[in-house]
Amino acid sequence: xxxxxxxxxxxxxxxxxxxxxxxxxxxxxxxxxxxxxxxxxxxxxxxxxxxxxxxxxxxxxxxxxxxxxxxxxxxxxxxxxxxxxxxxxxxxxxxxxxxxxxxxxxxxxxxxxxxxxxxxxxxxxxxxxxxxxxxxxxxxxxxxxxxxxxxxxxxxxxxxxxxxxxxxxxxxxxxxxxxxxxxxxxxxxxxxxxxxxxxxxxxxxxxxxxxxxxxxxxxxxxxxxxxxxxxxxxxxxxxxxxxxxxxxxxxxxxxxxxxxxxxxxxxxxxxxxxxxxxxxxxxxxxxxxxxxxxxxxxxxxxxxxxxxxxxxxxxxxxxxxxxxxxxxxxxxxxxxxxxxxxxxxxxxxxxxxxxxxxxxx
Amino acid sequence: xxxxxxxxxxxxxxxxxxxxxxxxxxxxxxxxxxxxxxxxxxxxxxxxxxxxxxxxxxxxxxxxxxxxxxxxxxxxxxxxxxxxxxxxxxxxxxxxxxxxxxxxxxxxxxxxxxxxxxxxxxxxxxxxxxxxxxxxxxxxxxxxxxxxxxxxx
Amino acid sequence: xxxxxxxxxxxxxxxxxxxxxxxxxxxxxxxxxxxxxxxxxxxxxxxxxxxxxxxxxxxxxxxxxxxxxxxxxxxxxxxxxxxxxxxxxxxxxxxxxxxxxxxxxxxxxxxxxxxxxxxxxxxxxxxxxxxxxxxxxxxxxxxxxxxxxxxxxxxxxxxxxxxxxxxxxxxxxxxxxxxxxxxxxxxxxxxxxxxxxxxxxxxxxxxxxxxxxxxxxxxxxxxxxxxxxxxxxxxxxxxxxxxxxxxxxxxxxxxxxxxxxxxxxxxxxxxxxxxxxxxxxxxxxxxxxxxxxxxxxxxxxxxxxxxxxxxxxxxxxxxxxxxxxxxxxxxxxxxxxxxxxxxxxxxxxxxxxxxxxxxxxxxxxxxxxxxxxxxxxxxxxxxxxxxxxxxxxxxxxxxxxxxxxxxxxxxxxxxxxxxxxxxxxxxxx
Numbered sequence: 040x041x042x043x044x045x046x047x048x049x050x051x052x053x054x055x056x057x058x059x060x061x062x063x064x065x066x067x068x069x070x071x072x073x074x075x076x077x078x079x080x081x082x083x084x085x086x087x088x089x090x091x092x093x094x095x096x097x098x099x100x101x102x103x104x105x106x107x108x109x110x111x112x113x114x115x116x117x118x119x120x121x122x123x124x125x126x127x128x129x130x131x132x133x134x135x136x137x138x139x140x141x142x143x144x145x146x147x148x149x150x151x152x153x154x155x156x157x158x159x160x161x162x163x164x165x166x167x168x169x170x171x172x173x174x175x176x177x178x179x180x181x182x183x184x185x186x187x188x189x190x191x192x193x194x195x196x197x198x199x200x201x202x203x204x205x206x207x208x209x210x211x212x213x214x215x216x217x218x219x220x221x222x223x224x225x226x227x228x229x230x231x232x233x234x235x236x237x238x239x240x241x242x243x244x245x246x247x248x249x250x251x252x253x254x255x256x257x258x259x260x261x262x263x264x265x266x267x268x269x270x271x272x273x274x275x276x277x278x279x280x281x282x283x284x285x286x287x288x289x290x291x292x293x294x295x296x297x298x299x300x301x302x303x304x305x306x307x308x309x310x311x312x313x314x315x316x317x318x319x320x321x322x323x324x325x326x327x328x329x330x331x332x333x334x335x336x337x338x339x340x341x342x343x344x345x346x347x348x349x350x351x352x353x354x355x356x357x358x359x360x361x362x363x364x365x366x367x368x369x370x371x372x373x374x375x376x377x378x379x380x381x382x383x384x385x386x387x388x389x390x391x392x393x394x395x396x397x398x399x400x
Numbered sequence: 401x402x403x404x405x406x407x408x409x410x411x412x413x414x415x416x417x418x419x420x421x422x423x424x425x426x427x428x429x430x431x432x433x434x435x436x437x438x439x440x441x442x443x444x445x446x447x448x449x450x451x452x453x454x455x456x457x458x459x460x461x462x463x464x465x466x467x468x469x470x471x472x473x474x475x476x477x478x479x480x481x482x483x484x485x486x487x488x489x490x491x492x493x494x495x496x497x498x499x500x501x502x503x504x505x506x507x508x509x510x511x512x513x514x515x516x517x518x519x520x521x522x523x524x525x526x527x528x529x530x531x532x533x534x535x536x537x538x539x540x541x542x543x544x545x546x547x548x549x550x551x552x553x
Numbered sequence: 554x555x556x557x558x559x560x561x562x563x564x565x566x567x568x569x570x571x572x573x574x575x576x577x578x579x580x581x582x583x584x585x586x587x588x589x590x591x592x593x594x595x596x597x598x599x600x601x602x603x604x605x606x607x608x609x610x611x612x613x614x615x616x617x618x619x620x621x622x623x624x625x626x627x628x629x630x631x632x633x634x635x636x637x638x639x640x641x642x643x644x645x646x647x648x649x650x651x652x653x654x655x656x657x658x659x660x661x662x663x664x665x666x667x668x669x670x671x672x673x674x675x676x677x678x679x680x681x682x683x684x685x686x687x688x689x690x691x692x693x694x695x696x697x698x699x700x701x702x703x704x705x706x707x708x709x710x711x712x713x714x715x716x717x718x719x720x721x722x723x724x725x726x727x728x729x730x731x732x733x734x735x736x737x738x739x740x741x742x743x744x745x746x747x748x749x750x751x752x753x754x755x756x757x758x759x760x761x762x763x764x765x766x767x768x769x770x771x772x773x774x775x776x777x778x779x780x781x782x783x784x785x786x787x788x789x790x791x792x793x794x795x796x797x798x799x800x801x802x803x804x805x806x807x808x809x810x811x812x813x814x815x816x817x818x819x820x821x822x823x824x825x826x827x828x829x830x831x832x833x834x835x836x837x838x839x840x841x842x843x844x845x846x847x848x849x850x851x852x853x854x855x856x857x858x859x860x861x862x863x864x865x866x867x868x869x870x871x872x873x874x875x876x877x878x879x880x881x882x883x884x885x886x887x888x889x890x891x892x893x894x895x896x897x898x899x900x901x902x903x904x905x906x907x908x909x910x911x912x913x914x915x916x917x918x919x920x921x922x923x924x925x926x927x928x929x930x931x932x933x934x935x936x937x938x939x940x941x942x943x944x945x946x947x948x949x950x951x952x953x954x955x956x957x958x959x960x961x962x963x964x965x966x967x968x969x970x971x972x973x974x975x976x977x978x979x980x981x982x
Contacts, residue, residue: 096439106451106549117897118443121435123955127895279981286973289428293966300959303895417975424968431962470903495775499910512917514775515805528775528803 062250066276069256076150077254077280078287079143084246085288086136087238089295090174093129094231101181103227105220108183109309116306127299133175135295137325140171141389148363148382151375152255158364160252163245165361170238172325177230179323183223184307189316190323191226192218197333200350219312327396328389329353334399452548455488458540466502466509469547475499476536476547477509479520488547489522490534500533509533596627596636598644611715618716618724624677631655631663660707661689661698688786695787704745711735711785727785730769732778733759755779758836777803796834797827810921840916842878845871866924873924873931877912880938881905887945894952901944908937 051057068077100119102111115122144164147153153161180191195218199209214221256264264271274280322330332353336345367378453476455469461480468491469476477491479502489509493500498513508525509518516527522535539546603613616622621630629636634651638644645651655663665686667673674681689695694705711727718725726735737756739745746753759765759779767776782799783790791799797817801808811817811827820827826834831844831852843850845867847859857863885905891898911934918927 096436099440110451113897120438120441120443122439123895123897124435125439279977282973282977286970289966289969289973292428292432293963296959296962296966300955305895306897413975414979417972417979420968421972421976424965424970424972427965428962428969431958431965470900475903475906495773498913499906512806512914514803528773530773530775 064275064277066250066253067273068254068276068280069260070272070274071257071260073150073257076146078284079139079146080249081284082287082291083136083139083143084242085291086132086139087242089132090129090136091235093125093132096125097129098231103181103224105183105223105310108181108223109306112182113306116303123303124299127302127304128295130304131298131302132295133178134324135291137171137175140168141325144168145382145386148385149379150255150257151367153364154255154258154367155364157248157252157255160245160248161364162361163241163248165363167238167241167245169357170234170241174230174234174238175323175325177226177234180223180226181230182307183310185310185314185317186307186320188218188310188312189320191222192316193320194322194326195222197346197350200344200346201354202347202351205350217312321396324393324397328392331392331396331399334396452546454544455538455547456545457543458545460545461486464504464507466504468499468501471536471547477502478538478545478547479509481507481520486538486540486545487520488536488538489518490536492533493529494524494531494533495528596622596629597639598628598632598634598636600639601641602628615716618718620717620719657703657707660709661686661695664708685786688784692784692786692788693790706739710739727780729774729778729780730772732780732785733765733769736779755835758833762835762837763839764837775803793824793826794821796829800828806917807920810918810926814920814922816922842871842874842916845874845919866922869924870919870927873928874912874915877908877915877931877934877938880935880942881908881912884908884938884942884945887942887949891945891948891952894949896948896952898945898948901941901948904937904941904944908934908941910934911937 068074097115100111100115100122102108112126115126117123119125147161147164176191176194180187195209195212198212199205201208210216212222212225213219214225321327329349333346333349336349338345340348363378367375453469453471455471455476455478456467461467461478463480463484464482466477466479469478471490475491477489477500479487479489481487489500491499491501493511493513493516495511495514495516498511500509500511500516500518502508503510506517508520509522510516511518511527511529514528516529517525518529518533519525522533524530524532535550536547537550539548599611599613599616602609602611603616604610611628627636628634629650632652632655633649634646635644635649638649643649645653669683669686671683674683689708690699694707697705698707713726718728720727720729722728723730725731733756740751741753741756743753764776764778767773768778780788797808797811807828817827819825820830832840841850844852847854853863853867857867884901888898888901888905892902911930915927915930915934918930921927
């Protein structure tokens with residue numbers, strides 16, 4: 040017996056997990072023209088694991104606190120062996136992960152994988168997307184450089200615009216009225232403890248649901264294959280799909296390494312709260328579409344303050360997005376087309392506004 | 401095709417694949433693990449943070465003399481007065497940014513560029529400088545003369 | 554008229570009288586507040602003179618800006634007369650001491666009657682100087698004035714009158730940022746200066762200088778203006794043999810070097826004005842290495858003959874400076890590339906500040922006109938620049954190592970990918 044099989048038997052005798060693993064061996068993944076989109080979720084998960092690993096490594100040297108944070112990141116970049124690699128991978132992987140998370144969400148949207156019975160998978164997924172953006176926002180401040188400081192200032196300022204709860208929320212986020220060292224400590228707590236904890240739970244739910252419910256098939260294909268079961272094409276999840284997934288993960292690793300080696304993440308200048316904000320301060324690219332929208336809303340719409348209207352609108356859109364599957368559940372087909380149209384619009388809007396925000400002064 | 405020919409390529413191909421996969425996996429893991437292991441070992445220079453630096457050792461400076469040291473990204477001036485007290489100031493002149501120096505004949509800090517003069521408390525007493533120099537705290541730690549930024553009130 | 558007399562009943566008359574009284578009291582009240590501060594004496598002169606046209610007109614607004622008015626003085630303080638009276642004849646009567654328009658020839662004496670009296674000035678500002686009139690008498694303006702020339706500047710020409718502001722006020726004609734413009738009102742007016750033997754291009758030249766740029770553009774109040782070098786009340790050119798004393802007040806290092814140099818003796822012997830010979834007096838531009846060259850900006854070759862000992866020394870100085878400049882530039886560019894590739898080179902960057910300081914010091918040491926001293930500074934700078942260049946190159950080597958390491962891992966990844974592909978093909982065939 041091979042070593043691998045022997046180990047497996049040893050653990051099975053003590054954990055009795057063969058029953059648990061058995062369904063996995065039977066799990067199949069439908070193969071069709073659009074199967075490649077199935078990889079996105081796995082890549083996002085892989086990048087998340089990279090983040091956890093590099094994040095833990097960074098934790099060994101990073102010091103939260105306005106007077107030490109910047110210097111500790113500088114220390115990691117210059118004195119710690121391969122510190123530059125760990126930090127650059129962490130920063131790049133963060134951006135890549137947010138990108139793949141959005142891509143994964145849009146692919147699920149267009150492939151209509153959120154339909155019954157997968158509504159809860161969608162809900163947990165959208166919540167995870169919000170969490171991932173929260174990770175990005177909180178992590179961005181941690182090096183405590185000028186750009187991060189002012190981006191946080193602007194971002195939390197916008198939160199403060201939400202009527203009634205906005206101000207208390209802003210004070211909660213900032214740890215005070217202004218962005219200070221207290222904000223840094225708080226964001227650090229969010230970034231390494233609160234958000235990871237919630238994300239782990241949601242991830243488990245999300246992945247478990249995917250395993251239990253299997254992969255969704257695009258609607259048209261589903262109709263076809265129900266009519267003619269012999270036309271169904273699928274591959275085994277283990278090991279075939281998993282091996283392909285592994286290839287995708289390795290490619291992602293290569294891309295990350297390339298980015299870290301050729302475009303190391305820069306340090307910036309240490310934040311100085313008393314300096315005036317640099318002109319044209321912008322948030323990170325994944326917030327640009329919201330930021331640009333707010334900039335385009337006139338300062339007063341009817342009698343409502345423009346920015347407040349924008350923030351409320353985004354809140355509403357977010358809520359509706361979360362509950363999207365429930366609008367389609369048993370609706371007639373015209374509603375389905377309506378949602379398809381909305382999806383196209385959403386993608387165009389997010390992409391277009393992001394590009395606009397990138398190019399605008 | 402004979403049965404012999406069929407069975408020959410199989411084992412070699414399987415071995416090839418095994419070598420490729422196994423070798424590749426090993427190499428790639430090594431290229432991941434090696435940096436992580438090196439990373440885990442703390443570097444020789446234990447960081448003192450950006451708010452503090454060892455400017456000199458006791459004995460480096462003679463009484464009534466000054467020394468330029470690096471503090472973060474800007475120069476600093478460490479002065480030992482004739483009675484043995486140490487003082488540390490920012491060494492960037494507030495007029496046009498030249499590096500100042502300690503004049504042991506004047507017992508004051510002097511900027512050679514436009515004849516600006518600061519007293520040992522950093523106050524601009526003569527010449528063009530419009531603002532005083534930043535003053536730093538000086539502590540002695542064993543043999544080290546440690547200069548740190550003034551703690552925020 | 555008859556109509557009015559018939560209509561004027563006692564009741565109405567009382568009303569008219571009341572109204573009239575109110576108006577009269579208002580006028581009095583207004584009159585009281587004019588030209589007053591801290592409840593001092595009334596200044597009714599402005600009641601009429603604020604409405605009169607020039608040259609008799611002084612508006613209320615203008616006079617309220619005047620520092621004398623703010624301290625409680627009135628028109629009568631200089632012009633005499635009775636400021637409390639509404640009656641023009643009484644107010645402007647010689648019996649009340651009214652002087653009328655002050656003659657130009659009387660102005661310095663008049664101003665000095667208070668401003669040279671320490672006991673009097675002490676009541677207002679104890680730290681104000683009281684020697685202005687004495688200084689004035691030593692100045693070119695003062696001497697010519699004593700000889701009868703009324704075209705020269707007197708107190709009011711520079712300080713203005715009726716809206717005289719303290720020199721610290723940015724709008725004052727004698728605030729450092731405005732002094733050059735004030736002087737230029739006469740000194741740049743060719744037709745006014747006709748008959749005097751001095752040029753009228755000083756302001757034009759000064760406006761192109763580094764000192765003007767520092768003062769008027771950057772707002773550096775330590776930069777010199779006309780009065781800094783010429784004096785204000787005791788205004789006079791420093792004198793050919795005293796020029797470097799003036800410059801040395803700020804440019805102490807250069808002056809020290811020059812003092813010990815061969816050029817000082819030579820220039821003094823030839824009655825040449827020291828620093829001005831190479832740097833000019835009013836149009837002082839930022840010095841460049843080209844001044845040591847042989848082109849249009851060259852200063853050495855104005856006196857020295859090509860090929861002689863000094864020409865050779867000059868060429869050596871220029872080439873040394875050029876070497877250090879080049880070394881700095883190449884170190885800077887390597888460090889810049891390293892930094893943009895993501896390498897951390899802030900310490901070397903800081904070190905370059907020192908290298909640049911060495912170059913500045915070398916340029917200052919030129920004023921000693923000794924190639925050996927300049928060489929010392931150059932060598933020190935070259936050493937530092939070389940160190941930083943090395944640091945930059947080391948950073949580039951490290952960068953290339955990183956890329957090599959990455960390349961190796963890419964190969965490993967490639968092998969894994971190929972292996973996986975083959976494995977997949979195998980198990981699916």
